Amino acid sequence: MPETTIDVLDKGFIALDGALASDLAVVNGARVSFNQESDELSERDEGLIRFLIRERHGSPFEHGYFRFLVKAPLFVVREHHRHRAGHSYNEWSGRYSKMEAEFYVPDNVRTQVGKPGSYAFEPVDDAIREATRQEIEENAARAFETYERLLEQGVAKEVARTVLPLSTYTKYYWSCNPRSLMHFCGLRNHESAQFEIRQYAAAAESFLERLMPITHAAFVGNERRAP
Amino acid sequence: MPETTIDVLDKGFIALDGALASDLAVVNGARVSFNQESDELSERDEGLIRFLIRERHGSPFEHGYFRFLVKAPLFVVREHHRHRAGHSYNEWSGRYSKMEAEFYVPDNVRTQVGKPGSYAFEPVDDAIREATRQEIEENAARAFETYERLLEQGVAKEVARTVLPLSTYTKYYWSCNPRSLMHFCGLRNHESAQFEIRQYAAAAESFLERLMPITHAAFVGNERRAP
Amino acid sequence: MPETTIDVLDKGFIALDGALASDLAVVNGARVSFNQESDELSERDEGLIRFLIRERHGSPFEHGYFRFLVKAPLFVVREHHRHRAGHSYNEWSGRYSKMEAEFYVPDNVRTQVGKPGSYAFEPVDDAIREATRQEIEENAARAFETYERLLEQGVAKEVARTVLPLSTYTKYYWSCNPRSLMHFCGLRNHESAQFEIRQYAAAAESFLERLMPITHAAFVGNERRAP
Amino acid sequence: MPETTIDVLDKGFIALDGALASDLAVVNGARVSFNQESDELSERDEGLIRFLIRERHGSPFEHGYFRFLVKAPLFVVREHHRHRAGHSYNEWSGRYSKMEAEFYVPDNVRTQVGKPGSYAFEPVDDAIREATRQEIEENAARAFETYERLLEQGVAKEVARTVLPLSTYTKYYWSCNPRSLMHFCGLRNHESAQFEIRQYAAAAESFLERLMPITHAAFVGNERRAP
Numbered sequence A, B, C, D: 001m002p003e004t005t006i007d008v009l010d011k012g013f014i015a016l017d018g019a020l021a022s023d024l025a026v027v028n029g030a031r032v033s034f035n036q037e038s039d040e041l042s043e044r045d046e047g048l049i050r051f052l053i054r055e056r057h058g059s060p061f062e063h064g065y066f067r068f069l070v071k072a073p074l075f076v077v078r079e080h081h082r083h084r085a086g087h088s089y090n091e092w093s094g095r096y097s098k099m100e101a102e103f104y105v106p107d108n109v110r111t112q113v114g115k116p117g118s119y120a121f122e123p124v125d126d127a128i129r130e131a132t133r134q135e136i137e138e139n140a141a142r143a144f145e146t147y148e149r150l151l152e153q154g155v156a157k158e159v160a161r162t163v164l165p166l167s168t169y170t171k172y173y174w175s176c177n178p179r180s181l182m183h184f185c186g187l188r189n190h191e192s193a194q195f196e197i198r199q200y201a202a203a204a205e206s207f208l209e210r211l212m213p214i215t216h217a218a219f220v221g222n223e224r225r226a227p
Helices: A023-034 A043-054 A074-080 A126-152 A157-163 A178-188 A195-211 A213-221 B023-034 B043-054 B074-080 B126-152 B157-163 B178-188 B195-211 B213-221 C023-034 C043-054 C074-080 C126-152 C157-163 C178-188 C195-211 C213-221 D023-034 D043-054 D074-080 D126-152 D157-163 D178-188 D195-211 D213-221
Strands: A005-008 A012-020 A065-073 A087-091 A110-113 A120-123 A169-176 B005-008 B012-020 B065-073 B087-091 B110-115 B118-123 B169-176 C005-008 C012-020 C065-073 C087-091 C110-113 C120-123 C169-176 D005-008 D012-020 D065-073 D087-091 D110-115 D118-123 D169-176
Touching: A005 A195, A012 A195, A012 B012, A023 A043, A023 A213, A023 B087, A023 B169, A043 A213, A065 A074, A065 A195, A074 A169, A074 A178, A074 A195, A074 D074, A087 B023, A110 D157, A126 A157, A126 D126, A126 D157, A157 D110, A157 D126, A169 A178, A169 B023, A178 A195, A178 A213, A195 A213, B005 B195, B012 B195, B023 B043, B023 B213, B043 B213, B065 B074, B065 B195, B074 B169, B074 B178, B074 B195, B074 C074, B110 C157, B126 B157, B126 C126, B126 C157, B157 C110, B157 C126, B169 B178, B178 B195, B178 B213, B195 B213, C005 C195, C012 C195, C012 D012, C023 C043, C023 C213, C023 D087, C023 D169, C043 C213, C065 C074, C065 C195, C074 C169, C074 C178, C074 C195, C087 D023, C126 C157, C169 C178, C169 D023, C178 C195, C178 C213, C195 C213, D005 D195, D012 D195, D023 D043, D023 D213, D043 D213, D065 D074, D065 D195, D074 D169, D074 D178, D074 D195, D126 D157, D169 D178, D178 D195, D178 D213, D195 D213
Parallel strands: none
Antiparallel strands: A005 A012, A012 A065, A065 A169, A087 A169, A110 A120, B005 B012, B012 B065, B065 B169, B087 B169, B110 B118, C005 C012, C012 C065, C065 C169, C087 C169, C110 C120, D005 D012, D012 D065, D065 D169, D087 D169, D110 D118
16 A cells, blocks of 8 residues: 655654545546546546646636644744645644644755745755754744743743744645645646655655546646646 | 436535545644544544634644535536635636526525625515526526627637626536635535535535535534634 | 626626725835845836746735625535635535525537547527527426525424526625636636636636736736736 | 824734625615615614624624734744635735744733633733743844854755744735624624734724724623624
């Protein structure tokens, strides 16, 4: 059986918690327009899927379901949760339970070059890379010590958590359909997306590829423009 | 195995074409707030589901999926497709293929009493009932003859279909999640809903009851007010 | 002052009932990413709008509002109300009040040529055109007579209306934002859309052009592909 | 003219940037069901609005528009942006521009008592309050120094920002309709919501009250349960 959990970044993951998704459901969603139905995928059906993606007929791609459990840093989650239509989320709450001392420390420390609209990123040299990693770790450690001191004094978790950095890891369930998943991947598994969320989007996309190979190939062949 | 197709009205049906839905997924969607997870449903979990419904915490009910194939008259579909958030549809199109000569002829012919906001309906007497059924059938038959004459003269299907009555049966795929299904049932399996859509909503609700019995009981116990 | 009501088809219209929409709001929605704000539209801002459309950055186009009152035949409304995200509707209900004897009778009677995915339409000859118009009118008149007879016998409006054809005119309020309006126009003011809904979409698009000329020009320049 | 900017928390605000919203539009959205229209609000119309709220007929409340500019700490924004249907956002991005050294330091330092589902909060004593405020300020100041050091070394803004705490202020445009605004206020201007977001929700609700006084009164009279 293929793995259903993919490690992402230094301490995160994306796990397929459940799915009901197939290329066939797309075809039947489209063929019902003609009062027709397919029992298995034919070559003609594969052409239909490519046609639907290319011509932006998106609704047949909504008849499927993916549920993921994701562990990611807060700054990634902030970008992820901007996706609204066809996306559902439930997240670990710092109001209700104590957060854990897990923080993202990047391997890929980079510098930004270019202008808005056409940024590019290049690796920093080793000395800056190490200094940066140390700064980020120390910042997180200090913040967590502050967090724990506040909790010890009886300060409410919802107040104490405000000291935690955006590198803090959290966890959440994420449900979506094939169409909304493609929209997410089209924007976030893209060179203009931030490196970190792109790793999650690439991992999520690999599950699309496993369960809906024809749809995925058509999506990639359409420059990852979701229908 | 329980039946997955339920006959509705004189010629319609609602069939469960696929589902990935459980009370457990609701519980885990809620418990992730506390960084906790359940492997099987406990009594405490059942209380949690009732709490979530009562307090209108709706998002944990979005981590599931139902896909139906529905055959219904157009005036029912018009009401159904008003439901937007968390609902996906693909329908047989009279632009692309010829419609069939199937029309809804009501058993339940009724008269309307009362005022806007508090309508009630009472059966008509047998003579009016039979006359009404005959009028509706003849109207449909005449309309379909017109439809076929226009098609024979080469008029485009998309033009010819405009003569068909709202009693014409159509078919469509419908995908939703447990929360959006409850919203639909709360409004449409309700005494203020039109009799015909209520039969579809009651049938759809029976699938919710089969797959998510605790959620369904909590929903009914909350006067069918969806969270 | 420019007209706010545009006649569409033989008896329909689309009226701008209210709007708060400007190119400037798009620019500020985008510039807030940089913690910047514009007081009036510069040439650089116009370039930004074109960039946003081209690169499919859609969210800045959601900070505006259009409210329309529309009168259209039911088969048009069925297509229109399939648009969900960012669209709101409230329609005249045949459950609550008597429908009126107004029906669409097409000038543009056409025949369909070609295959699914690449249909084309050509006018029918004059004799068929006149025969078709007469058939459609007679069909509607007979259906309305049936409708009235049923009402006279005390049959509930919600039952009687099922005899009415898809050519019946109805009315509804439609609210949307600039982004969802562009999605509607991109799909429906398009050669693959049915002629009748295309007339409504073209009229709606003319209001976008009036209030947001730069956005509209960028949209058209992007082959009417909404961001 | 009434103020359109309301200060919230120690350094935040919510400003009404534009609105097209009225009780009359709700009434007309509902009355179109009967093919009727009101030119001005009657007493009967006010009763209609109360009926719609009570019976959860939500769609007539979607025919209006509010656009806000908000300045709030990140932990508030994370809660706010979970609201999806009928809500649009564009936010200052730490990827594209440098964040500023503004952080939330609570006056209302509290301790949490009670159990999940029925938490309550009580003020801490003055010594703990002052110590907490100082910890939070120092934590933010240290984090911002780290942030600036990383930027000086050429580290990309999108990497450096990960050290910033959840108390950091950001800014965003927020568009919504009266229905989605009521949903937000019903959940967030509520005793179970976190104190900080509640201040924003109360301020947002005051704009609803100004522009749609009848709707607002009906909403409050319905225990702030949005339709």
